[in-house]
Every structure is written in structure tokens, then in C-alpha cells.
Amino acid sequence: MTARPVPPVVPGASRDRHRPGRPGAGHPMPLASPPGRPDVVCGFGRIDASGRVADRVTIAALGWRGGDRLTVTAEAGVMIARRDPGGMVTVPSRPYVRIPAPLRRRCGLRAGDHVLLAASPGQDMLAAYSFTVVDQALRDHAQVAGEGRRP
Secondary structure: OOOOOOOOOOOOOOOOOOOOOOOOOOOOOOOOOOOOOOOOEEEEEEOOOOOEEEOHHHHHHHOOOOOOEEEEEEEOOEEEEEEOOOOOEEOOOOOEEEOOHHHHHHHOOOOOOEEEEEEEHHHOEEEEEEHHHHHHHHHHHHHHHHOOOOO
């Protein structure tokens, strides 16, 4: 049995395609986002000897500018910074946040440590998680996810 090849279907190359406001113009389909997707921008940073940690993407997502005041809190392996007119820490002109030495000691962060930065623009908040905390969270999640499996 011999069959003839089917010619390819190629969309027309209309000049009017994708021009809004023109009759017959195509409109791009909206992108779907998963339900319950958090509004968080993540990045990585490294704490320097002065306690500075930077990631341009996370700081830019928050819209923080030089001179903004922050309240910075810390607990075991986690630092939280929130914009606050009465805050004790000032955002410098460059895109980084400085974690004061007493807070670094309190949460166990040292110079050279890498941290996961999570910016939440809706809450105007930046969190820095030590990799010890991230590792433990991943281990806890893996144990819960693996409970239903058979050996």
C-alpha cells in the first residue's frame, strides 16, 4: 500500500497578526498559574564579614530603596526584615541588607554562610534562611512524603 505524503500545515504569515485593536488580530492566551501559588521571589546570597547579604532580584522585587528603614528580627537560622519607618536598620543605596552582629549570633549565621533569600512583596518582607534550616525542612518533607510508601 502506498500513500501520498500529507503536506505540512503552516499558519499564514499575515502582517496584522497579534496587533491589538485591529479586526482579526490574534490575542495571546493568558498564562495559567497554579492555584495557591505563593507570591514569593527566591534567590541566594552569601553573608560577608560585615553581615551584608545581597541578591539583586529579591531586593528589586520588594522595591526597597536606599534610605528605607527596616526592622530586622532573628531566630534559629532565620532572619526576617520588614520595611518599617521606625526600624533600626537602613537600606543602603546598593541592593543588600545588613544583618547586625547580635542578630547573626542569635540565629547562628556567620560570615561566609550561604542563605536562601525569600522576598514576599505582598508582605513587604525578606527572609534569609540558613542552609541548615532549609536542609532540615527538606528532610522533614521527605519523611512525610515517604510515609505512604512501601519498602
